[in-house]
Amino acid sequence: MSDLLKLLAALGVVVLGTRLSAWGEEMPKGGSKVFPYPVNVTVLENGLKVIAVPFDSPGLVAYWTVVRAGSRNEIEPGKSGFAHFFEHMMFRGTEAYPKDKYNAILKELGADHNAFTTDDYTAYHVLAPATGLETIMTIESDRFKNLKYTVEDFKKEAGAVLGEYNKNASNPFQTLNEKIRDTAFITHTYKHTTIGFLRDVKDMPNQYEYSLQFFDRYYRPENCSLLVVGDVDPNRLVELARKNYGSWKRGAYQVEIPAEPPQAEGKRTGVDWPNPTQPYLYVGYHGPAFSDTQIDMPALDLVSQLLFSEAAPLYQKLVNEEQEVDLLFGAASDHRDPYLFEIAARVKKPERVAYVESTITAAIEDLKETPIAADRLDKAKSHLKYSYAMGLNTAGSVARGLAHYIALTGDPEAVNRVYAIYDRVTPEDVRAAARKYFVSSGRTVVTLSHKEGAAAGAPGGAGAAVAAR
Amino acid sequence: MRRRLVPLAVPLAALLGVLSAGAADSKEKKTMKPISNPAAGSPLRTSLLPSPASPLIAFRIQFRCGAINDPAGKEGLNVLTAMTIAQGGTKDLTYKEVTERLYPMAATIDAMADKEVTTFIGSVHRDHAKAYYDLLTSVLLRPRFDESDFKRSRDDLVAAIETNLRGNDDEGLGKATLDWTMYRGHPYRNLDIGTVQGLKSITLDDLKAHYRKSYTQGNVVLGVAGGYPDGMIESLKTDFATLPQGAPPLVALPKPKPLSGMEVTLVEKPAPATAISIGFPIGVTRADKDFYALLVANSYFGEHRTFNGRLTNRMRGDRGLNYGDYSYTESFIQDGGSTFPLTNIPRRQQFFSIWIRPVPPVNALFALRQATRELKMLVDRGLSAQDFEATRKYLLNYSRLWAQDQSRRLGYQLDSEFYGTKFFIDRVQEELPRLKLEDVNAAVKRHLQAANLAVAIVTENAAALKETLLSGKPTPITYQTPTTSEALLKEDKEIESFRLPLNRERLLIVKAQELFEK
Numbered sequence: 013m014s015d016l017l018k019l020l021a022a023l024g025v026v027v028l029g030t031r032l033s034a035w036g037e038e039m040p041k042g043g044s045k046v047f048p049y050p051v052n053v054t055v056l057e058n059g060l061k062v063i064a065v066p067f068d069s070p071g072l073v074a075y076w077t078v079v080r081a082g083s084r085n086e087i088e089p090g091k092s093g094f095a096h097f098f099e100h101m102m103f104r105g106t107e108a109y110p111k112d113k114y115n116a117i118l119k120e121l122g123a124d125h126n127a128f129t130t131d132d133y134t135a136y137h138v139l140a141p142a143t144g145l146e147t148i149m150t151i152e153s154d155r156f157k158n159l160k161y162t163v164e165d166f167k168k169e170a171g172a173v174l175g176e177y178n179k180n181a182s183n184p185f186q187t188l189n190e191k192i193r194d195t196a197f198i199t200h201t202y203k204h205t206t207i208g209f210l211r212d213v214k215d216m217p218n219q220y221e222y223s224l225q226f227f228d229r230y231y232r233p234e235n236c237s238l239l240v241v242g243d244v245d246p247n248r249l250v251e252l253a254r255k256n257y258g259s260w261k262r263g264a265y266q267v268e269i270p271a272e273p274p275q276a277e278g279k280r281t282g283v284d285w286p287n288p289t290q291p292y293l294y295v296g297y298h299g300p301a302f303s304d305t306q307i308d309m310p311a312l313d314l315v316s317q318l319l320f321s322e323a324a325p326l327y328q329k330l331v332n333e334e335q336e337v338d339l340l341f342g343a344a345s346d347h348r349d350p351y352l353f354e355i356a357a358r359v360k361k362p363e364r365v366a367y368v369e370s371t372i373t374a375a376i377e378d379l380k381e382t383p384i385a386a387d388r389l390d391k392a393k394s395h396l397k398y399s400y401a402m403g404l405n406t407a408g409s410v411a412r413g414l415a416h417y418i419a420l421t422g423d424p425e426a427v428n429r430v431y432a433i434y435d436r437v438t439p440e441d442v443r444a445a446a447r448k449y450f451v452s453s454g455r456t457v458v459t460l461s462h463k464e465g466a467a468a469g470a471p472g473g474a475g476a477a478v479a480a481r
Numbered sequence: 482m483r484r485r486l487v488p489l490a491v492p493l494a495a496l497l498g499v500l501s502a503g504a505a506d507s508k509e510k511k512t513m514k515p516i517s518n519p520a521a522g523s524p525l526r527t528s529l530l531p532s533p534a535s536p537l538i539a540f541r542i543q544f545r546c547g548a549i550n551d552p553a554g555k556e557g558l559n560v561l562t563a564m565t566i567a568q569g570g571t572k573d574l575t576y577k578e579v580t581e582r583l584y585p586m587a588a589t590i591d592a593m594a595d596k597e598v599t600t601f602i603g604s605v606h607r608d609h610a611k612a613y614y615d616l617l618t619s620v621l622l623r624p625r626f627d628e629s630d631f632k633r634s635r636d637d638l639v640a641a642i643e644t645n646l647r648g649n650d651d652e653g654l655g656k657a658t659l660d661w662t663m664y665r666g667h668p669y670r671n672l673d674i675g676t677v678q679g680l681k682s683i684t685l686d687d688l689k690a691h692y693r694k695s696y697t698q699g700n701v702v703l704g705v706a707g708g709y710p711d712g713m714i715e716s717l718k719t720d721f722a723t724l725p726q727g728a729p730p731l732v733a734l735p736k737p738k739p740l741s742g743m744e745v746t747l748v749e750k751p752a753p754a755t756a757i758s759i760g761f762p763i764g765v766t767r768a769d770k771d772f773y774a775l776l777v778a779n780s781y782f783g784e785h786r787t788f789n790g791r792l793t794n795r796m797r798g799d800r801g802l803n804y805g806d807y808s809y810t811e812s813f814i815q816d817g818g819s820t821f822p823l824t825n826i827p828r829r830q831q832f833f834s835i836w837i838r839p840v841p842p843v844n845a846l847f848a849l850r851q852a853t854r855e856l857k858m859l860v861d862r863g864l865s866a867q868d869f870e871a872t873r874k875y876l877l878n879y880s881r882l883w884a885q886d887q888s889r890r891l892g893y894q895l896d897s898e899f900y901g902t903k904f905f906i907d908r909v910q911e912e913l914p915r916l917k918l919e920d921v922n923a924a925v926k927r928h929l930q931a932a933n934l935a936v937a938i939v940t941e942n943a944a945a946l947k948e949t950l951l952s953g954k955p956t957p958i959t960y961q962t963p964t965t966s967e968a969l970l971k972e973d974k975e976i977e978s979f980r981l982p983l984n985r986e987r988l989l990i991v992k993a994q995e996l997f998e999k
Contacts, residue, residue, distance in 0.1 A: 122878020
């Protein structure tokens with residue numbers, strides 16, 4: 013649910029009118045082209061994708077490295093949270109550029125740089141003057157090829173990861189997220205959050221050897237994409253990439269993620285919370301994987317709008333008219349493998365949780381029976397398109413939006429295909445998707461409510477994206 | 482109308498995904514030139530950043546009123562008024578109808594109410610310029626003040642204190658408690674969102690009265706950026722001329738009471754880790770030359786969420802104490818998911834602060850001692866020539882990233898006008914090259930110190946922590962994995978018994994559930 017990247021990506025794209033309208037006139041609605049900037053993709057001999065997106069950010073580039081490994085890849089027991097921990101280790105330096113030297117170079121450029129990990133991928137990003145491109149590539153390619161850290165550094169960084177866990181531990185959403193995954197999934201690695209189970213986070217200092225294996229498996233050119241957005245010449249980027257990344261050796265590892273068996277019956281569990289709070293209702297229905305060819309996920313994205321956007325009748329009823337809940341959210345976030353359509357509500361009065369749950373269920377049932385009015389669907393599509401168009405406002409936001417699709421499919425063109433599908437979704441597609449996925453046997457419900465004396469912050473966990481700092 | 486009103490509510494809202502990319506902005510244009518207050522003689526001030534090629538239009542309509550305008554017993558009046566307007570209907574349209582019209586445009590009307598100013602922030606694609614303009618101006622100039630919108634907003638704000646702040650956000654609670662400790666008897670002491678009892682005592686008539694008094698022609702700046710159509714600014718001026726003339730008098734700010742030693746507030750609540758904030762008022766703002774010297778010193782010491790700051794490198798990097806440790810020379814709120822500062826939270830008086838992200842409770846006092854000791858070393862020793870040069874160079878480049886989109890650029894422009902200085906980032910570019918190392922170290926000695934500090938600690942077992950503090954006994958670090966570095970072990974010994982300038986009379990324990998009640 014808390015995958016902010018998904019939110020960026022959940023927004024539509026369109027090239028909209030470019031002429032200035034006279035004051036007081038409505039502009040004609042936009043055209044149909046999807047991603048408005050040229051995307052130049054070159055695959056190097058070792059499999060590394062080099063992607064250049066010229067964008068009007070004079071003198072600036074966003075330099076992203078997308079590694080298609082996230083907490084989904086943590087297949088061994090006891091290793092949850094490792095992809096994220098490894099992301100932290102990537103800042104511990106190499107022989108040529110030890111940590112302090114690496115940081116001093118980026119400091120000199122005045123760069124904004126960080127990294128984050130999600131269920132499906134890890135992204136390293138630098139925003140800096142375009143004149144620094146070659147310097148950035150020199151140090152970035154070096155750490156992807158030659159990362160080196162001591163056992164002691166490794167152990168110390170585990171403390172920072174525990175600190176990251178701790179900073180969120182008072183927030184009920186962290187616990188709810190951990191609980192619903194752990195309950196809804198049996199075998200798939202989406203069972204754990206990206207930051208991992210607390211017991212595994214605490215055991216991280218003992219996993220040095222595994223960290224070397226993790227690097228060896230996933231930090232390989234065929235599993236990564238280099239994405240540069242902004243003031244960049246695509247040809248020069250490829251030339252520099254060949255020089256700096258050309259010697260990076262391909263890997264051979266193929267991960268096998270355990271498939272999740274269909275859920276046989278509905279599940280329900282509860283969490284006691286030590287701090288006074290309104291109760292939370294958190295519902296997950298098993299949903300589809302991301303696809304840029306199948307209609308299911310785009311249809312569910314529109315379901316999310318039709319039920320849970322601020323203009324949706326259900327939202328208006330529960331939040332604005334009856335004022336039964338003060339927070340309401342529902343969406344299926346894009347994942348490489350089938351994940352959940354998650355719904356969250358914070359209910360103002362404890363005794364009204366059952367009513368809120370039944371009202372949400374009734375709205376879902378209605379969607380399964382009654383085709384949605386065509387004009388409501390059109391408004392939802394318009395919302396998605398304009399949200400996206402308005403979100404593409406900096407080199408960094410364009411890079412973030414594309415990185416999402418690169419991570420899901422390996423292909424930035426996926427964004428075009430997905431938004432072409434949005435355009436095709438019909439009221440009947442919406443109803444079919446609702447019927448297919450909103451089934452009681454595939455449902456998991458978690459409630460959280462205050463109980464004096466409950467353990468603080470336990471069991472804890474984190475949302476979908478966690479960052480190096 | 483996304484629920485982005487209250488900075489304190491942001492962490493929760495972010496998890497719910499309602500923040501997304503914030504308001505929609507457009508890419509920065511080289512050609513952008515600020516045009517401020519072109520209508521000489523007009524009481525209505527505008528702040529414009531035209532960018533004709535941009536398909537987007539950003540609005541920041543700012544009123545000079547904030548939490549400091551809240552009457553005693555009605556704390557929260559300003560924010561509740563703003564929220565009921567931004568998330569409410571117009572004379573002609575219900576809130577539901579406004580929401581339904583904004584929705585297909587993916588346009589937003591947000592309000593942000595801070596201590597001294599309240600800013601309504603909006604963005605729209607120019608395809609919908611006129612329709613959006615009509616909604617925005619109706620919402621601001623003909624607010625519905627519907628009982629239902631009022632009640633919902635009040636419930637949200639009460640929950641933002643009772644549940645979100647006291648319960649879910651220990652770091653936010655630490656920062657709020659720092660204000661509470663640092664600003665005794667000062668209008669800055671209260672939360673921007675008031676108190677629970679204050680909010681509950683406010684009536685719809687109170688809102689209308691505050692609106693009539695503060696939403697006036699002389700009290701507003703009309704900020705617009707981007708590809709707005711010809712004629713829109715004239716319409717804006719004509720429409721806002723329907724507001725009452727004049728402006729209410731500015732609330733006088735007393736000088737903050739001096740702190741005496743280390744004044745500690747321990748906030749007791751169930752919490753798996755301990756959040757700590759340290760701070761003290763300073764006498765400089767962006768209007769002052771010394772601010773720019775402190776900007777360099779602070780970046781060296783604790784630049785927000787980077788690996789540049791000494792604090793983070795010593796506390797997190799060397800010792801794995803927590804996720805990060807930063808410092809600030811003015812009120813700072815991170816803008817959404819970026820690392821850049823939120824704009825439009827200006828203050829006539831500022832403070833210096835240190836933010837220690839949650840540490841395991843066993844290391845709380847070690848962390849407090851280490852941060853205090855580092856601050857003392859900064860004051861005593863200053864920066865080296867090398868650190869000064871590297872940090873200045875960094876800031877000269879880094880500051881160019883602060884206003885990449887036109888809405889943020891407009892925000893900075895409004896802030897610069899508030900402080901009566903030139904465009905802030907231009908001023909940074911102008912001041913920093915002139916600085917010498919001696920200027921920076923002298924400014925540090927003039928404005929920073931480690932003797933009189935306010936401290937807020939959010940923790941379980943506050944009584945035990947208080948006892949340890951009072952005992953003055955060493956508080957050694959507990960490593961998750963012991964270090965083998967001789968240098969670190971030696972320094973650890975110095976830190977664990979570093980003498981804190983504790984004010985024993987001003988060592989309070991308060992329960993989280995009692996804070997900001999009235």
